[in-house]
Amino acid sequence: MIEVRGLHFSYPGGEFRLDIPSFDVGPGEKLAVIGPSGSGKTTLLNLVAGIVTPARGTVRVADVEVSALGDALRRAFRIRQIGFVFQDFELLDYLNVLDNILHPYRITSALRLTASVRERARSLAERMGIGDKLQRHANDLSQGEKQRVAICRALLPEPRLLLADEATGNLDPRNKDVILDLLFDSADAHGATLLAVTHDHELLPRFDRVVDFADYRSPATT
Ligand code: ADP
Numbered sequence: 001m002i003e004v005r006g007l008h009f010s011y012p013g014g015e016f017r018l019d020i021p022s023f024d025v026g027p028g029e030k031l032a033v034i035g036p037s038g039s040g041k042t043t044l045l046n047l048v049a050g051i052v053t054p055a056r057g058t059v060r061v062a063d064v065e066v067s068a069l070g071d072a073l074r075r076a077f078r079i080r081q082i083g084f085v086f087q088d089f090e091l092l093d094y095l096n097v098l099d100n101i102l103h104p105y106r107i108t109s110a111l112r113l114t115a116s117v118r119e120r121a122r123s124l125a126e127r128m129g130i131g132d133k134l135q136r137h138a139n140d141l142s143q144g145e146k147q148r149v150a151i152c153r154a155l156l157p158e159p160r161l162l163l164a165d166e167a168t169g170n171l172d173p174r175n176k177d178v179i180l181d182l183l184f185d186s187a188d189a190h191g192a193t194l195l196a197v198t199h200d201h202e203l204l205p206r207f208d209r210v211v212d213f214a215d216y217r218s219p220a221t222t
């Protein structure tokens with residue numbers, strides 16, 4: 001599902017370097033990525049999602065060479081194929097919870113907003129414990145509630161690939177279990193692949209495989 005080869009990436013003007021000779025995630029696989037803060041975990045997810053592109057090397061997702069597409073095609077591909085739970089949620093503060101969850105459907109004609117999609121949105125929110133908050137502004141939510149909205153938005157289009165960036169980092173233990181179950185169930189139901197960054201070592205046994213990102217950090221250049 002994901003195939004990274006000979007990747008080199010750096011931010012303009014920044015000192016950070018990411019070098020990944022080879023990285024693969026199989027279809028339906030659930031992979032956890034761990035590693036110290038600043039080691040490039042979020043950057044990897046952004047590369048896989050085509051939010052940023054590598055200076056060298058290739059990123060293929062579902063047999064599409066994402067790194068070779070132009071901006072507009074990368075964005076279209078991302079909206080259709082990838083559900084991304086961002087570390088900082090990236091909710092639209094001026095929209096209510098329901099409209100945030102439905103937002104992917106409003107920005108592309110590739111996703112059709114039908115009555116059954118709306119119904120699924122409500123039932124997802126219900127299962128996430130935010131069913132009574134659909135009309136609230138995203139601004140007025142706690143961190144944990146925002147996180148759950150971000151997860152609902154990522155799951156609703158039933159993407160083939162789920163990218164989750166510390167998606168349970170703001171949740172209390174009880175909610176964490178409920179939400180992780182939902183994330184895994186949802187992935188299983190559609191045979192989706194899950195690539196999740198986590199700091200939470202208690203969660204690791206639930207994944208098929210764990211990759212430690214410390215291994216990809218380039219030696220400091222002098
Ligand atoms: P992690 O998610 O593992 O904590 P990140 O991928 O967010 O790490 O960041 C890796 C490194 O890249 C860090 O040193 C960070 O400061 C730097 N970085 C992240 N985003 C940017 C950016 N937009 N511009 C410049 N440097 C960045």
Ligand code: MG
Nearest residue numbers: 041042087165
């Ligand atoms: Mg990060």
